[in-house]
Amino acid sequence: MKPKPKLTLLAETFNVSVATVSNALSGKGRISPELAQRIRDGAREIGYVPSSAGRALRTGRSGVLGLVLPDISNPLFPQIAQAIEQAASTRGYGVLIGDARGSTEGQSQAINRLLERGVDGMLVIPRRGTRVTDIGRPLAMIDSPSTPGNTVSADHHDGGVKMGTYLAELGHQHVLIVAMSSRSIVQADRIEGLKQGLGEQARVELIFTEDLAEQDGAVGSLGLADYVARGVTAVATLSDLTALRVLTELQGAGFSVPDRVSVTGFDDLIWSSAITPGLTTMRADMAEIGRIAVEALVKSIERPDQAERTESGTVKASPDRVAMELLVRPSSGKAGHSEVTS
């Protein structure tokens, strides 16, 4: 029916050159204010939408960022994706997703796919322990402050400290930490922080669900009853997902939470506030992290000279870490009667 409006169409209807139209729309060249306004009005009226392909070809920039995730099925992903999509679209960028599907080569493939699509820069949440090779384009990394090349992330260590301190103040002297993977830097930092916050005198035990999976299958029991019998008064997990598992296992075994055992998580996943008892957890301001990461990345794209880089070549941001916030909910309370029995 009607031809897709392009610059030439606009130029014809106003009897000016395409350059003038372009200038009017971008506000860059020299053009009389009235004409510029008329052209802009006309453009809006006929529903002109600039061709991203044409523009990308000319300017060398696509206006698209790549977001690489270790595994989309990770329940933390929605928070991150939402924060980044929002931050990016605010700055006029689109977000192309790439799923590493849990493997290292999947991560490289995802990165390559995004590069082939011409992204201007990339945000990578690396698979644990992965080093991302230079991609010839600005790259922001979101992992943990202690990761080399980290652009910005939650301060997981600090989060651990806060949680540990909180538990210590409640009188918990014998705590079980349930982690998932021993290779995750994020988790290692949280563990470190937890221990520090709990203090020297506290007795701390540590298990990895990853190890147990080999014996019992992924859905097996964690054998928490034994730990409680041995005097554990609090189970600090490194993820709400694990906390949920712990919580329901304890409740199912007849241990009251938090009266007998306190349970804490990390990340404030969506269900954490809806369950009974509500889960005490640490929340990171993902929107802020997304904002900082995108901002640093975009700056590095648009003004490469002004942008700082880490030694690893990734984009540098400041601040490079965002404090975590303790959310106290009913799943945690004072260390109780179990010490009496022990």
Add this chain to the structure above:
Amino acid sequence: MKPKPKLTLLAETFNVSVATVSNALSGKGRISPELAQRIRDGAREIGYVPSSAGRALRTGRSGVLGLVLPDISNPLFPQIAQAIEQAASTRGYGVLIGDARGSTEGQSQAINRLLERGVDGMLVIPRRGTRVTDIGRPLAMIDSPSTPGNTVSADHHDGGVKMGTYLAELGHQHVLIVAMSSRSIVQADRIEGLKQGLGEQARVELIFTEDLAEQDGAVGSLGLADYVARGVTAVATLSDLTALRVLTELQGAGFSVPDRVSVTGFDDLIWSSAITPGLTTMRADMAEIGRIAVEALVKSIERPDQAERTESGTVKASPDRVAMELLVRPSSGKAGHSEVTS
């Protein structure tokens, strides 16, 4: 350092025209097999990557699909996004995400953003009750089979029937259905199916958490104890998220699950198998749904003449629904003693 390899560079090193190089790489024109092979080898060696902008400009296609979601923070999202990203990348397409942020105008904005970025087609998971206006490009909709214009989706009604039948077979005659929104077509279909599966003789009660939120706040109690006291032996929820809320509330109130009350969910969210007791739920094969949706959409993009459309103008797929699968886990069991007390 080294110039970005483009077709002209390749053409120079082989002393042929760019057209020949293009043909060699695409395998389209007439060219001697050996020369084609040599060029392809050379291209790989120097790491040639075609400019997506140049190609898009010339061909009029970007190779990117838009994925519009009602709200990324929805925990069902990871499954869908993963399925679609995988299906799309298999067919050589990228996926640009657009978050409607829970509002109708947000949905339109997201769609427009994606259109401006030049997506070749769009996958929309519509916000409940929304009609998507014609966008001038192929559009696949994933909602529920009863939604006009639906391209493909899980057969939510059938899932409800299966779950209802299952509960009926266990002897549950008095069932509480906990839904979230009364405006969701997906949930309406599930409810319809559940009632049908439970049978005429069953006594069914229905509540919407959406309504309760106004009174008690989002995290308030659902008042399940009353229902159980009145003889409810099973609580069938329309989402694992709700099921989790129900399960923990019941356990916290001292009701044994499933001995006293059975609890079931929908969607098999990631934690459903990890909690205690494991959650009986209905799973949809999201990978299959993603595959079908992407396939139909891509077909409509690449061969518009062969592709069928619904009356709403959306892309038609066959099959247009995917059966849901019942996953029986320990959270459900035979109707028990509560009927005795009532």
Add this chain to the structure above:
DNA sequence: CGGATCGGGTTAATCGTTTAATCGGATAAT
């Protein structure tokens, strides 16, 4: 033996936008 066919390339136009260089005329400075 003359024309048609075919294989293996090349030429050149084109996609839509941006932008450096330029141009014509009016105005200001000398």
Add this chain to the structure above:
DNA sequence: ATTATCCGATTAAACGATTAACCCGATCCG
């Protein structure tokens, strides 16, 4: 009056890939 300045707009050259049209020599066919 001559030159410099400046404004408002135009011209034209890119950006990188695709593809219709064409070209030339060799082969085929009747």
